[in-house]
Amino acid sequence: TVLVVDYGAQYAQLIARRVREASVYSEIVGSNLSVAEIMEKRPAAIILSGGPSSVYEEGAPQIDPALFETGVPILGICYGFQAMAKALGGTVAKTGQREYGRTPLSISNNGCLLGSMPNTLNIWMSHGDSVSKAPPGFQVLARTAGAPVAAFEDKSRRLAGVQWHPEVKHSQWGQQVLEHFLFTIAGLTPDWTAENLVNESIETIRKTVGDRRVLCALSGGVDSAVAAALVQRAIGSQLTCVFVDHGLLREGEADQVKKDFVDVTGVDLVVADERDRFLNALAGVTDPEEKRKIIGREFIRTFEATASSLAGERGIDFLVQGTLYPDVVESGGNGSANIKSHHNVGGLPDDLQFTLIEPLRTMFKDEVRAVGTQLGLPDSLVWRHPFPGPGLGIRIIGEVTAERLDILRQADSIARAELAAARLERDIWQFPVVLLADVRSVGVQGDGRTYGHPIVLRPVTSDDAMTADWAKLPYEVLERISTRITNECPEVNRVVVDITSKPPGTIEWE
Numbered sequence: 001t002v003l004v005v006d007y008g009a010q011y012a013q014l015i016a017r018r019v020r021e022a023s024v025y026s027e028i029v030g031s032n033l034s035v036a037e038i039m040e041k042r043p044a045a046i047i048l049s050g051g052p053s054s055v056y057e058e059g060a061p062q063i064d065p066a067l068f069e070t071g072v073p074i075l076g077i078c079y080g081f082q083a084m085a086k087a088l089g090g091t092v093a094k095t096g097q098r099e100y101g102r103t104p105l106s107i108s109n110n111g112c113l114l115g116s117m118p119n120t121l122n123i124w125m126s127h128g129d130s131v132s133k134a135p136p137g138f139q140v141l142a143r144t145a146g147a148p149v150a151a152f153e154d155k156s157r158r159l160a161g162v163q164w165h166p167e168v169k170h171s172q173w174g175q176q177v178l179e180h181f182l183f184t185i186a187g188l189t190p191d192w193t194a195e196n197l198v199n200e201s202i203e204t205i206r207k208t209v210g211d212r213r214v215l216c217a218l219s220g221g222v223d224s225a226v227a228a229a230l231v232q233r234a235i236g237s238q239l240t241c242v243f244v245d246h247g248l249l250r251e252g253e254a255d256q257v258k259k260d261f262v263d264v265t266g267v268d269l270v271v272a273d274e275r276d277r278f279l280n281a282l283a284g285v286t287d288p289e290e291k292r293k294i295i296g297r298e299f300i301r302t303f304e305a306t307a308s309s310l311a312g313e314r315g316i317d318f319l320v321q322g323t324l325y326p327d328v329v330e331s332g333g334n335g336s337a338n339i340k341s342h343h344n345v346g347g348l349p350d351d352l353q354f355t356l357i358e359p360l361r362t363m364f365k366d367e368v369r370a371v372g373t374q375l376g377l378p379d380s381l382v383w384r385h386p387f388p389g390p391g392l393g394i395r396i397i398g399e400v401t402a403e404r405l406d407i408l409r410q411a412d413s414i415a416r417a418e419l420a421a422a423r424l425e426r427d428i429w430q431f432p433v434v435l436l437a438d439v440r441s442v443g444v445q446g447d448g449r450t451y452g453h454p455i456v457l458r459p460v461t462s463d464d465a466m467t468a469d470w471a472k473l474p475y476e477v478l479e480r481i482s483t484r485i486t487n488e489c490p491e492v493n494r495v496v497v498d499i500t501s502k503p504p505g506t507i508e509w510e
């Protein structure tokens with residue numbers, strides 16, 4: 001394991017991801033751990049992350065110099081680099097010259113860390129103070145205008161550091177800096193693969209579950225599907241999956257779960273067809289929050305009823321959840337306690353009488369996809385766009401009715417089909433299609449006047465759904481979608497594109 005010590009910047013997760021991209025397992029730990037606690041985790045190498053701008057700042061986290069006596073290879077990045085310099089007898093000066101963003105770097109000596117890189121490259125900086133003198137025993141490798149010592153290494157002690165952020169994509173040769181540290185300096189072997197990940201998870205699940213029974217709520221999304229597939233691979237028929245068909249699904253979605261998941265894995269699936277229940281509960285409701293509450297409540301009732309009818313005499317002890325590593329880290333996990341139970345299926349309540357199994361707890365999204373592929377799940381499932389639990393219920397602006405759902409389903413399926421035909425699915429994050437059911441506008445179709453509803457296309461790009469930008473789809477694709485929707489969907493006589501980023505708009509309209 002490579003431990004990434006988090007000094008409070010948002011970069012620690014990114015570093016851990018990049019290390020895993022280099023096929024080396026990596027975990028994030030808090031900077032409050034003592035040297036003894038860190039050593040208990042038996043790290044093969046340690047990376048000290050970026051953090052607050054100044055090592056001289058009041059309350060800035062310090063590094064115990066004893067860490068450098070342990071013999072574990074260590075890479076310091078940004079704040080970690082400065083703290084390392086200070087702890088080992090170098091000088092960190094307030095140069096007064098801040099550097100942010102893209103900065104040219106001059107390499108004077110490639111050493112191991114910057115091996116085979118050109119003399120100058122652009123890297124991504126974010127710092128106030130600078131290392132002005134490297135600690136004894138270290139070779140200086142590079143400088144920038146504002147950082148006289150921008151990189152150093154001590155090959156014999158296997159210690160190195162850089163002032164910039166090699167983990168961000170804007171830094172040229174960034175991944176190589178990390179790999180040179182991991183492989184050339186620390187001497188690690190790249191053996192962290194999806195296959196290992198699958199084998200380790202399966203073993204852990206078998207040990208935890210024994211011969212008891214497990215339940216999983218499938219949403220049709222990639223996380224719950226991969227989690228369920230892993231559990232199924234581990235314990236077979238002791239797992240039962242429940243799929244709640246609330247009638248707010250997209251065209252062909254229930255069938256797709258069957259084809260892409262059940263037929264592939266052979267999992268035991270129970271479909272709860274509760275379309276009428278949800279439609280009845282939503283009758284007359286137009287307020288978005290009200291809709292979400294109703295759908296959440298009905299979902300839980302359905303799930304509980306199904307679970308208790310399945311439990312029988314043997315009972316069911318475990319519930320599978322598709323919690324990912326970023327959820328664990330963001331809720332203060334960092335390998336310690338205090339982990340929220342994150343719900344990505346319709347918001348199951350905390351008081352359900354199950355012990356949670358979270359096989360994706362250590363994984364990033366791209367690893368979940370790799371594991372899914374490793375388990376034989378098809379691309380159509382593994383690369384699916386996120387879809388909200390409340391489904392089309394929050395994509396009809398106005399009351400949800402069966403007729404309106406039919407119209408939206410048809411428009412949505414056209415938009416998805418054309419996006420797929422243009423091979424643009426992986427370029428965008430999500431493509432909500434929204435029906436403005438309470439808005440009408442005048443149009444002319446055939447020879448007559450129409451008075452129909454608009455459909456809104458909301459394609460967005462994003463990395464994590466926290467922020468998003470509207471996707472600039474090619475005009476020809478938009479044109480085909482518009483022509484087909486107005487020709488094929490009754491009641492729709494206008495197609496508009498949402499060109500709002502998030503913020504200020506959210507991705508969904510409700």
Ligand code: XMP
Binds near residue numbers: 387508
């Ligand atoms: P917003 O609209 O807040 O959406 O920008 C951010 C992301 O979350 C999804 N979303 C949901 N997912 N249950 C879910 O499982 C929900 O209630 C829900 N609401 C929004 C949305 O599709 C986007 O990916």
